[in-house]
Amino acid sequence: MPTYRAPVKDMTFILNELLKLDSFNDLPGFEEATPDLVAAVLEEGAKFCENELQPINASGDHEGCTRHDDGSVSAPKGFKAAYDTYVEGGWQGLTQSPEFGGQGLPHVVGFAFEEMMISSNMAFAMYPGLTAGAIAALSAVASDEIKQKYLPKMIAGEWTGTMNLTEPHCGTDLGMIRTKAVPQDDGSYTLSGTKIFISAGEHDLSENIIHLVLAKTPDAPDTVKGISLFVVPKFIVGEDGSVGDRNGVSCGSIEEKMGIHGNSTCVLNYDGATGWLLGEKNKGLAAMFIMMNAARLGVGLQGLGLSEVAYQNAADYARDRIQGRALTGAKNPDDKADPIIVHPDVRRMLMDARAFNEGARALALWGGLQVDLAHKAKTEEERQLADDIVSLLTPVIKGVFTDQAMPMPPMPSRFWAAMAISGNGAWSSLCAMPVLR
Known part of the structure; x- marks a missing residue:
């Protein structure tokens, strides 16, 4: 375990x-x-x-x-x-x-x-x-009105949030999205369409789920320049902040994603759901990039976090599993064999994994500091420099951390080496499987 x-x-x-x-x-x-x-x-x-x-x-x-x-x-x-x-x-x-x-x-x-x-x-x-x-x-x-309506409950954790981009026929080419948002006389919009692979799309953890949804208005250009961003709550929120009637968004099915079955990855159907515009019309992709970039940093932390737990369990296993004798003589002469951690190549793989984790953690936390400085540094010049660093680091943290946390030929990665030690040849043994996500 x-x-x-x-x-x-x-x-x-x-x-x-x-x-x-x-x-x-x-x-x-x-x-x-x-x-x-x-x-x-x-x-x-x-x-x-x-x-x-x-x-x-x-x-x-x-x-x-x-x-x-x-x-x-x-x-x-x-x-x-x-x-x-x-x-x-x-x-x-x-x-x-x-x-x-x-x-x-x-x-x-x-x-x-x-x-x-x-x-x-x-x-x-x-x-x-x-x-x-x-x-x-x-x-x-968001407008001040929308901030006051949603942010306190979300920051308290009483309501959760999602991002809705992908549709059955398009992923990265978001200019092809078909979800429509039709304006109403009261300033709201009626959304119709289907989104897929929506993490945390429907669940019973929170009182309400606030969906941020990319859609196009009827008069929008047929490109990414025609995408707008909408806030669509699972339950309509009253003027006093209370949760009201169920909105027209529902879970059609739960997607299959190895290792994260505990998170509800959903197909979400919007059938005349009521939503409200966030930011400017046709500028939704730029607004959604704020959330997407936060998610990219989160994905990088996933690579680091899983690499860390893989290393820890690999090291524990290497201390317990006995096989063969150390090249320099028996380290555990009272037993039939020595723990495999005494073998040079096993130690090399473990040290390689630990070195990556500690270096990646330092880079990630420095990146987190730059996120703070981009908003809170004293001068505009300092804030801009930090923001530029965040822009540079975001794809690096996401790409490098996840690449190094997965097997890549021709050399085994830190993750792969760690799990080769701890997995004992059986993916379903709950040593490797829970970490290979």
Whole structure:
């Protein structure tokens, strides 16, 4: 059975010694981010991930999400209780704006906590991860009225979020989308169409689900320049913020994605659903890129988080599994063989995996710091430089971290080497399978 121990010591070392987080304490959000407070936050986050999320990871993947006859979806056993604990702990608002109820800590601290969640239970981590991306998009382009209506509940974790791009006939070529948004007299839009591969698209974890949907208005250009972005809640939200009638969006089916059955990847049907325009008409793709870029950084952290838990279990296995004798003589003469960790090539693979994880973690947290500086640095020049660095790092973090966390010929990757040690030749042994996502 896989185990996980959050690398809090390495994270705090990077934050305090490498990034010198306390040197930014004159910037908004950094004032209270003292070494002691950040360490306490990460220690509590580690307890949550190790004690609440990791134990339901394998069982959640085996059970998967369940779609009922009425189109509703239930998450696996234990997920609702874990999510309630997550909400009670205020984790969704850890780095969000205090204006809407968040705690306002630096995003770099959030990056560290997100890695822990991914390592312990990636399927679960995707629910709040997508909500964070939706919060970022709404914060950037929504009207004040929409912000006040949705952000407090989303930041509290009471409502979750999704992004809806892909359709059955088009993926990356979004200019081909067919979902239509017809304007109504009251300023709303009626949306009709089908979206596929929508992570966290329907579930019972939160009271409401706020979908951000790409669609085209009737008079829109037939290219990506005709795409608009809409907010479409699962339940219509009243003027007082209360949840009302069910909207015209439903789950047609649950998609199959290996290793993340605990996350409800859905086909969503929009049948006259009511939505509201976010930002300018025909400028939806640019607005959605805010959420997409947040998701890209999240995917990079997935590569790191899974590589870390793979390494940990590989190292544990190598210490326990005995086979052969060390080249320099028996290290465990009272047993029939030595643990395989004494063999040079096994040690090389483990050291290679650990070196990648520690280096990737440092780069990811530096990237998280740049996200903070892009919004909070003192001068426009400093903010622009940080924003440029984030633009450069985003594809690097996503591409390199995920490539290095998967097998690539001709040389085995860090992940592959780690799992070759811990998998014991059986993917279904719950050593390799839960990590190969």
